[in-house]
Amino acid sequence: MVIGLLAIAAIPTVTGVSLGISEERKQKARMEDERRMAKFYMDVFCEGNSEKAKSLDGGRVVLRDNKVYIDHVDPNRRKKPAHTAAAFYIGYPDDDEKRGDGLVSTVSVDPPMLNWIYADKNTMELKYGNRTQSIEHIVGHWDWTEDETGVILAEKDLWAAVEEEDGVWAVYYDINDNGLAGFVDSARTVVEISIDRNIIDKPTDSNTNNKNKT
Known part of the structure; x- marks a missing residue:
């Protein structure tokens, strides 16, 4: 008892x-x-020594015409008008398959709109669109590198820039790490790049301290 x-x-x-x-x-x-949904710009890092490679280093990921491009950080100095991608990670809504986090980005400011960024399974081009447009393609799992700086897809940091017109560079996912052989015409210039997260609203020291106290 x-x-x-x-x-x-x-x-x-x-x-x-x-x-x-x-x-x-x-x-x-x-x-x-909250950490994974922190909004960030995507900045391009390129180690190549050629003039074309050097022109890509320090560029920024932008969106236009349902595709992902690299252009100047300053919108006023861009070759064509484009929206600066402001992205964050969030679970991709898929009833049939667990694909982990997707990558969402603003695609316009007025009206405010969000789309999924994905790799086209047929061409390896990075594109953006709604769930219907993206679900048949490579939509995740999007993540960051161990130091939380680099942007990776399906555990791979395999990004490439392809010159589609003179000085106009699109972003591709080099899924086989072979310079996009079989996906891109050999006459086009392909340059290996990395994409880094540039957090837009970094917390101040005071905000961080306040969070630690609660």
């Missing part, structure tokens, strides 16, 4: 501990979601 009473008496304590652990997990999940 004493053992039974002790067991009953312990129930509120166990329940309280379980609730505390559950709440802690929820808080950690919320914090992780």
Whole structure:
């Protein structure tokens, strides 16, 4: 009987501990979601020594005509009008298959609109569109490199810039790491690049300290 009473008496304590652990997990999940949903620009890094490669280094990912391009950071100095991609990670809605996080970006400011960025499975071009347009293609899992700086797709940092017109560069996913052989005409210039996250709204020290105190 004493053992039974002790067991009953312990129930509120166990329940309280379980609730505390559950709440802690929820808080950690919320914090992780906030980190992954932090909006960022995508900046291009290129180590090549050619003049064309050097022209790509320091460029920014932009969107126009349902495709992903590289252009100047300053919108006023771009070859063609384009929207600056402002992206973040979020789970891709797929009922049949778990594809992990997708990559969402603003595609216009007025009206404010978001689209998924994806790699076309037939051409390896990076494009953007709604769920219907993207679901048949490579939509995830999008992630960051170990240092949380680089942008990767399906655990690979395999980005390439393809010169589609003179000085006009589109972003491709070099899925086989072979310079896009079989996807891009050999007459076109293909340059290996990396894409880095440039967080748009970085928290100030005071905000960080306040978060640590709560």
